[in-house]
Amino acid sequence: MTVEAGFAEGDAVLAADGLVAGYTPGIDILRDLSCRAWPHRISCVVGPNGTGKSTLLKALFGFLRPRNGKVMLRGADVTGTEPHHMLGAGVAYLPQRPSLFPHLTVESNLKLGLWHARVSKAEVRRKLEQAYTRFPVAHEKRNQPAGQLSGGQQRQVEIARSLLTEPPVYLIDEPTAGIDPRTSEDIYELIASLARDAGKAILLVDQDIKSALAIADYVYVVKNGSVASQGSRATFGGDTDALVARWLYASGG
Numbered sequence: 448m449t450v451e452a453g454f455a456e457g458d459a460v461l462a463a464d465g466l467v468a469g470y471t472p473g474i475d476i477l478r479d480l481s482c483r484a485w486p487h488r489i490s491c492v493v494g495p496n497g498t499g500k501s502t503l504l505k506a507l508f509g510f511l512r513p514r515n516g517k518v519m520l521r522g523a524d525v526t527g528t529e530p531h532h533m534l535g536a537g538v539a540y541l542p543q544r545p546s547l548f549p550h551l552t553v554e555s556n557l558k559l560g561l562w563h564a565r566v567s568k569a570e571v572r573r574k575l576e577q578a579y580t581r582f583p584v585a586h587e588k589r590n591q592p593a594g595q596l597s598g599g600q601q602r603q604v605e606i607a608r609s610l611l612t613e614p615p616v617y618l619i620d621e622p623t624a625g626i627d628p629r630t631s632e633d634i635y636e637l638i639a640s641l642a643r644d645a646g647k648a649i650l651l652v653d654q655d656i657k658s659a660l661a662i663a664d665y666v667y668v669v670k671n672g673s674v675a676s677q678g679s680r681a682t683f684g685g686d687t688d689a690l691v692a693r694w695l696y697a698s699g700g
């Protein structure tokens with residue numbers, strides 16, 4: 448793999464190499480997949496449905512133990528490390544599927560984002576207040592069961608929860624599926640600012656290719672469980688849509 452200027456190997460905080468993973472014995476969903484996340488940068492993973500994008504994030508976060516390959520975090524081997532240890536090591540994960548407890552209040556759901564962190568009550572309060580400032584809807588609905596919120600509102604609470612630990616590395620799976628355009632725009636702005644201003648290393652999986660590419664610094668096009676094409680923003684120049692469409696829908700897509 449050639450690494451382009453500005454995306455040096457040594458600068459990557461999260462590095463996956465040659466990942467092979469699957470759910471059923473004998474069936475590999477990820478087939479020799481490698482990718483990187485760099486501080487201050489958004490790496491974006493796009494590809495057709497069922498190609499293994501969500502599986503990649505699960506394998507990185509420890510929900511699925513890779514059959515082969517390595518996951519390195521700041522140079523340390525974390526392959527197959529369990530999710531709560533990954534959280535403790537500063538990696539957060541926003542799953543594609545809804546993950547709030549519908550019968551618990553919004554505030555209780557948020558607090559669960561800190562279950563593994565040994566923080567004082569005052570610190571929990573401070574972090575909650577921060578989340579409420581960033582996500583006013585979470586504040587407004589804080590005493591309501593999460594299941595009573597709209598899909599988009601629930602997504603915002605999930606994002607708020609995953610950010611409570613102030614993770615330096617953030618794995619995001621389809622942040623805006625089913626969310627209205629206005630809220631989606633806010634969410635992409637937030638993700639961009641998490642990288643640009645807060646310096647987080649972000650790996651973003653998205654079907655909303657247009658919005659994701661608008662904020663991406665580096666793109667991986669995944670097909671059949673491995674990277675078919677990759678490149679920095681400079682690679683795709685002005686015409687990101689056409690390039691990605693060509694990558695995605697070329698023969699074998």
Ligand SMILES: Nc1ncnc2c1ncn2[C@@H]1O[C@H](COP(=O)(O)OP(=O)(O)OP(=O)(O)O)[C@@H](O)[C@H]1O
Pocket residue numbers: 470471476494495496497498499500501502503543654
């Ligand atoms: N828990 C599971 N058990 C068995 N097979 C699974 C499981 N989760 C996913 N798969 C299979 O793994 C393959 C890749 O699924 P994955 O969810 O990673 O795709 P994806 O690229 O995220 O797709 P989408 O864009 O639709 O979200 C699919 O064939 C899917 O059926």
Ligand SMILES: [Mg+2]
Pocket residue numbers: 500501502543620
């Ligand atoms: Mg998916």
